[in-house]
Amino acid sequence: MSEFRNMKELYIEEFKKFESSLNGESSAPVHKLRKEAIANFSGLDFPDTKNEEWKYTSIAPLLKYNFKPSYEKKNIAKENLEKFLFDRHEYNLLVFVNGHFDEKLSSVKNLPGGVIAGSLTTAIRENSPVIKEHFGKYADHKNQIFTALSTAYVKDGAFVYVPDGKIAEDPIHILFLTDTGSEQILSQPRNLFVVGKNSVVTIIEHYSAVTPGIYFTNAVTEIFAGENSAVDHIKLQEESKKAFHIARMEVDQERASNFSSHAISLGAELSRNDYNTRFNNEGGECTLNGLFLLEGSQHFDVHTLIDHAKPHCSSHEHYKGILDDKSRGVFNGKVIVRKDAQKTNAFQENNNIILSDEALVNTKPQLEIFADDVKCSHGATIGQLDKDSMFYLKSRGISEEAARTILIHAFASDVILSIKVKAVKDYIEEILSKRFNN
């Protein structure tokens, strides 16, 4: 066993090793970005709780480990995949193991011509103009240390490109699996989804582990929703209960585009999610829905920002939390309506249910409005399962446990029902039933 190292020093030093593992690829334009990012990384500090944005989330537990960047592909058996698949909907499946694309386990069967669903490595190697135009443009690495780390070590991740006027009927299921073995791994999937004018696509980011271990996923996803496109994004985070999950999603919305996000978070000991969307032009619609289900000593933090930079856009955000045991949840949702963004519609809500005396949630919905002709509302609730409803169900012969399950389902139902892919909905319903049925 090697000695414990300071995390920042470790990754600065490790960068040379990473560079040499790249072989010829270090001549690609992306490498310039990597070098900038590592320089930035050296200048930044990991946030502590004095930082307003990290007030309720301490990453001290994360910094106690020396997670090893994984440079090599790891082979896993196909049988490992089965339990992560939704029904028969894997016409398009991309599998990543420890952050690296596994072509053998992946299959893309039903996408319209011209649509690309594959690995970022390939897109970089092939000098794709899409990379040149979009990569690194939305997730700025200058002020955010985890994005700097991701950008410095960028190697692989999911790459989806839907050219103008293409309708992808079947969802693209992207499975990020971590297989830790004896080492504590750092896996950094870096995803780019670019959707052209008038195009439609559904993308599922699905995070999980082959074996329950301690590891660190640092994921960055950039999404470009072109004019009049419809992008449906589902994120299902069921990492190992001992894992760390830091994720950022940046969404850029063009005129009249429709973006919806459904983020279901079940796993990880500590997770922090930053989801930011921007309306770059008029007529856009954005939905951010989320459900977090916490138990044990899990800590979950979601920070969202919806930037109404232009007029005539609507956003709808609804996050729900269910917290048991000693878990802790943090919701921080900001909606900015800029001066020019007249006729904005913004709705934001966060509801939480606490199932034990020791669980805790901090919720902060925020509206910053600089325009005057807008319709905005926000709110938050924290409560327990309704006693009257419990008694009503029990008085009909339903057991305490079944009544709890029914009410928890009911609480979560509107977020789950807003997911349009039925197989995914069923998969999540089943997880919920199993979790509360004993």
Add this chain to the structure above:
Amino acid sequence: MLLEIKNLHANIEGREILKGIDLKVNSGEVHAIMGPNGSGKSTLAQVLAGREEYKVTQGEVFYNGKNLLELAPEDRAREGLFLAFQYPVEIPGVSNTNLLKTALNEIRKYNGLEELDAMEFLALIKQKMKLVDLDQSLLSRSVNEGFSGGEKKRNEIFQMAVLEPKLSILDETDSGLDIDALRIVANGVNKLKSKDNATIVVTHYQRLLNYIIPDFVHVLYNGKIVKSGGKKLALELEEKGYDWVKEEKEYA
């Protein structure tokens, strides 16, 4: 005897509401409990159904040979006790059908019966829906959510029809109903009546008792049953008001 209440005292948040209730109900009987606002009628109903917020401080309740107060609320229901709530709760996200199916199958399981499959269940509820003239569309909706007052009350009777209890306690099921709805509800209750079950009708008004004919009428006042009699008592109360009973009680 189906139900025997002996000297029942109960309080909530330290305040005594029931102050020594005695009541006996046999199978085949209909009992009406009347009384002014706040006299403790709903408290009695809730205590019998097992609401934990109410603390029983004295007395005993036997139901069908069992010590009722020792049973959990769900077991009371499984033993055939049913409460139609004065204020049925709205439960968003839980469909009426789902609630009923879960309830019915838990009750059947408890009683050693096979669970009904989806088809059998559907056939059963179709038949029972007719009894209370309930609109089919209410079934798939969330429990009581957005239901009118009358729909909520009919939904309670519908649940009762499906669960087929031995002892039904109807807490003000008549209040707020128009004359048609009242007739429908009463009709439903009458059709479900048999020599093997019993009904306790809690009401303010004698109106309902024109349709559901009680064998006994009891007046609950200030946490006690102060007068019992036949169905004529209800008419007398209607005529003279509760003050008459109160005075009689105070002079006694």
